[in-house]
Amino acid sequence: MAEDSHSKSSEEKTVKCHLHDRYLKEFLDDNTIGGINHIFRGRSKVRRLLWALIFIGSIVACITLISISFQTFLEKPTASTITVITQDDEGVSFPSVTICNLNLERNESDMVADTGYLLMNHIFNPDENFHLTGLNSSFLLNSCNAISDSFPASFRNTTLWNSQHPQETLDKLIHFCGFVSGINSAVIPCKDAFKPVLTSAGICYTFNGSNNRIHSTGVRYGLKLILNIQQEERPSFNGKSGVKLIVHDGRDIARPNLYGIDVAPAHAVDVGVRRKASKDETNEADCIDSKELPFFSEYRYSQFACRQNAIVENLATSCDCSIHPDRPSSGPYSSTPHCTFDKGCCVLEQYQTFNPELACPLPCYFPYYEHTASYSSFPNGRYLNYLVEETNMSVDYIKDNFLSINVFVDDLQLTTTITKYTFGVAELLGEIGGQMGLFLGISIISIVEVVVLFLDELKRLFCTKKMREKMQDIENAIELPEIEGTDVEEDIDNKV
Template sequence: EWPQAFPAVTICNYSPLRYDRFISPFLNYTNARNITNTTNTTIFTTAQAAYIQEFLLYKLNQNESLNDYFYSLESMMMSCNYNNMPCTTTNFTWFISPLYGLCYTFNALLKSTGQSGIKYNADNGANGLLELSIYVHQNQYVPYLSNGIGMVALVHDNVQMPIIELTAMLLSSGKHHKLGYAKKTSLFLPAPYTPCNDKANLGMQAMFDQYHDADYGYAQFPCYFACIQAYTYKKCGCGNPYRWNNRLVVLPNTDTPINIQLCDFDNSCYGAAGIEIMNTESIWTTFCPDCTLECSYSEFNIQSTSVLAPPAYMRDGIKQFVESSQVPLPEDWNTSYVSEIQSSFVSLEVAYETTRTEVYSQQPTMAPVDVISNVGGQTGLWIGISFLSLMELAEMIYRLIRSQCHRLWTRT
């Protein structure tokens, strides 16, 4: 396939929260609930960490923005190049993941630009290469929240909503990673051959609005998320607290999105509702009748390799970026910056491995013309009737009727 659209690439910091932005509001929350009684922002315990998700859920249910607690792309991205041309933060759209915080997507189909905004492998006379240099600021990771340091990345179709929590690749810091992709497309026949779907319903469209200008299309998993959340709200009066981007739901036989509250984590209703809808056919057909396979679907097989990074000659440039990023530095930065850079630097290269696209396409085994031919052939074989015989029979009937009519006219 050439020219081939370069896929969308979504990246997130592996640990979502910036300690310097998060700790004071968090202590205000825990102190107000008599969980803690401290203003010390330098000590953070495992007991406090148990209330992080509860704090974030409280903020969401108050319709307060969480963006300030997460890492902005400006504070992390040192450089971006696509096909030897610089790219900036304006080339990314964003969304919030309950696991990774703010995530950023390059080359998604956007409502504001349409197909003209999609980048292709052949742009600028090159071969489709995205190069990113990221600094994850591991010194600002909230203790006990994450069990690693680095980035997460997902290569996906330009019109596909990134389900980063399920399918992301983990990229460790201190390395240059190369993700080589090969495209695979599956095409299914529409009705009446299969029950496949390619139209996003109102519930999915309401969910896609949380992805800020992205123009995503129908996919089966997001359809599940939307309809299960709608049923959970119908049954429990609140939604699954792990579905942050499903706070707008559309109930069956309605067309108005409802802004819902998310359930408390200790509320067992949302879990029971999820089990009930997936195991009760009548409920499933009411809330999820459209959630069938996609009529067309593209995925990318990834080959991942990596080498140590950064080389020594890059350290001064990285040091300057970190010092100008407005993210607090470690107290011993002047003496430990070499090891800090090694712990927080991630380099990513996304490139195609082949221009070939593997296509799985359904073809009808019997077209309408084949049906007519087979009916005629089988009829002729088993009862001795052919199309010509039918025409002769029709002619004979016509002649008999004409003869009778002629006799009647002659008598009168």
């Protein structure tokens, strides 16, 4: 009797260790998670306990490494890559070249030209021209209205743009302009290709290189300029003389107050340029691809173009005039008149107080030109004698006023620097999948199996009899081909 009771109690203990959940049993039979079967169906309790500890340790290690991957993802690491594109035989677009005489026209016998010179310098170059004398925009602004009211109506109605006589000044500034596109190409006169533009340094002149293609590299090809800065008509106001040279993309605004090359008279400069571009594929800089610029619609979006457009829009709104030579063909500014001297005080005040920095984010793609420059004296020898004979000017005048500029392409390739994330969503998912596969043998199928087990348990706990009957009706309505497991096994046995 004692033996029977002892065997009975041991059987009861054994029964308590069995799993009766049908869904969990099916999960253990079919799941692909490594180690689960060893925990619940191991040969001994010690083995099952060891497998449980190994499984828990793997989970901890997996979660730790996944958290590190998440932290790396949230830090958004970036890297820059450089791509080089070689152009075809058709050549590449030549860069735009803008030249600015460092001094605006001044004529003391002409009140319009002389006052226009002073006002334009105050608007565009206040620190450059007046820091030595102690004068500044505030001083001129305080006396501007009184000065303006004393001028006759014919003067007050003269525009700031036309007072500088840009086309006439251009004809005097450019003594020679020639463009050579490649080997065996003829020299194309290009003086008429320069157009006056209003920049942050006043009125300058731009050669739009995008209308010309260059096929050869080297100093023999490209744009050749000989300039006469006319210091007698344009005396230096701040001790400087010469021109500012800016090489830029054809759809970008010249930026003489930000960068450029100063070329003094009696000098020649050879400027070799290479095409570059920067592209940001991240969200860190909050860059944008484009933005409507009513006054600069023909230009590619850039921070500088955006700021200049904001300034002109502010003048159109605050002073009811446009200082930009071109107005939009449609929209609220299409009929805005050009700024006259009567509006000069308002223009000066807005330039002094308006700050467009915050309204202009960086562009995501920005092409530009990198340049190198070498200098030499100019003119000398036979060419100096040639200029003396051609212009009927003295050697001293030519040395004081003439300079030479040669812009050429030294590489036909486009180099683009691309900034992108090095650890994005795809990399994060790859890290997570790798860690889960390494430590737990888990894949997407394994996760689906766990989800199915969870849904089955919810169905068992919460589904009513009526709901189960509806689910069974849906199950019966679906027809799929089936393969009976016993038949398959019999076929295999027969073949064996």
